[in-house]
Amino acid sequence: MLIIAERINATRKPIARALADRDAAFLQDVAKKQADAGAHVLDVNTALAPDTEKGLMVWAVEAIREAVDTPLAIDSASPDVARAGLERLPKGSAILNSISAETGRLDAMLPLVEEFETRVVALAMDDRGMPASCDDRWRALETIFARTDAAGIARDRILVDPLVRPVATNPEQAPQCLQMIREIAEKGQGAGTTMGLSNISFGLPERRHLNRTFLAMAAGAGLASAILDPLEPGLMATALAAACLTGRDDYCMAYITAQRAGRL
């Protein structure tokens, strides 16, 4: 499973502070810790405020690249900010987070996917807002796939995010998400899936158990990637165990290696 590490995000207070203070050492430490924990890609979101987001993206990308070689996911709703981040990365290495079927977003973002040869997170939503059913999600996806297909963007460069909602308030949403993951694995013609995992446990105590359990369920349903905090206790152990149990870790060698290295 492709692990996209979520910690470098301006909505997190310590990151907001580091961005505001231009504290490169702090950001680099978070980047290293996430990479050491087994993250394959580091998400970078600098949306503190509209007028500083672009400058901070450039600064953050450069700071992180000094510290680690791990590929980055450029996380912004602004095409201008996204371009500024992507311009500082090797072509073909990054993930653009994200596109959706909302009006204007494909027009603005798809040229970046093409120009910088990125993979891309596709939120399964359109102008009607957060999806409630698989039908809602497919309606948005059909729009996205029509445009990505036309642009010659291969399905395997797309990671569909079915948009996880908190189980505390939407009890039917977890099964719907799992169903959607299965359907994309079956009918997405090579498209992968990802999700912002911790949304599932919002508002509940001891969130780590819900996060681990939902990650495992989703992996069993065919999830290809997850956006999560690799430093959350047990979460990477779950991802490693899931690889064994879905036949993606031959002879459980990665699992055994992680155990020997004290990472379980």
Add this chain to the structure above:
Amino acid sequence: MLIIAERINATRKPIARALADRDAAFLQDVAKKQADAGAHVLDVNTALAPDTEKGLMVWAVEAIREAVDTPLAIDSASPDVARAGLERLPKGSAILNSISAETGRLDAMLPLVEEFETRVVALAMDDRGMPASCDDRWRALETIFARTDAAGIARDRILVDPLVRPVATNPEQAPQCLQMIREIAEKGQGAGTTMGLSNISFGLPERRHLNRTFLAMAAGAGLASAILDPLEPGLMATALAAACLTGRDDYCMAYITAQRAGRL
């Protein structure tokens, strides 16, 4: 999910010792701890040796019943031993563990299911031995269902065990088991599913991560019950989280209650 606690089993050394010594207090303590951890049913296996199994089953059932009211699963390959245990339990309260499609086993065991109005664990295997494919499992199940249907045993009294094999040696077996759980949920006409969870992690280090992860995957695939050690750290938390995530715990109240009680 119906949790069948597995600790009281003669293959475990401390239990073998307690059985040999007729140490009722030890057995009662294990029974209480498993019930307190949230087990719904306690499995009882006294197969130390053929000549003592029946006497020990009677003794163990009576000792455990003095300590807890939790329903029991009578776990024996011997119809004579199973009868001796079931005779000491309220009619309609027990689970018989287990029947299979092996020659002679249905003839010997089905009358007990009828007479004592038990639920029953049905191993998806026949004389060809451990199943490798879903087809193997269905072949055994068709034999079992034909006989249970003819005997008027409702499908919802049957818990099919797809027979989990260690992922370390059979990497393709975990996905096969999940597939079988899905198929029984779809086509079993009300039959439930269960599994001896810890078999999955046999031979690997840090087994708890694999056990938790596979329990969550199986719950996501529709698993109705599991045979597990409720005292293994994190396993009951996974079961409680899985109930939230499969829509079986309204407003996550059981999860929140467990957290408040310090059980997560």
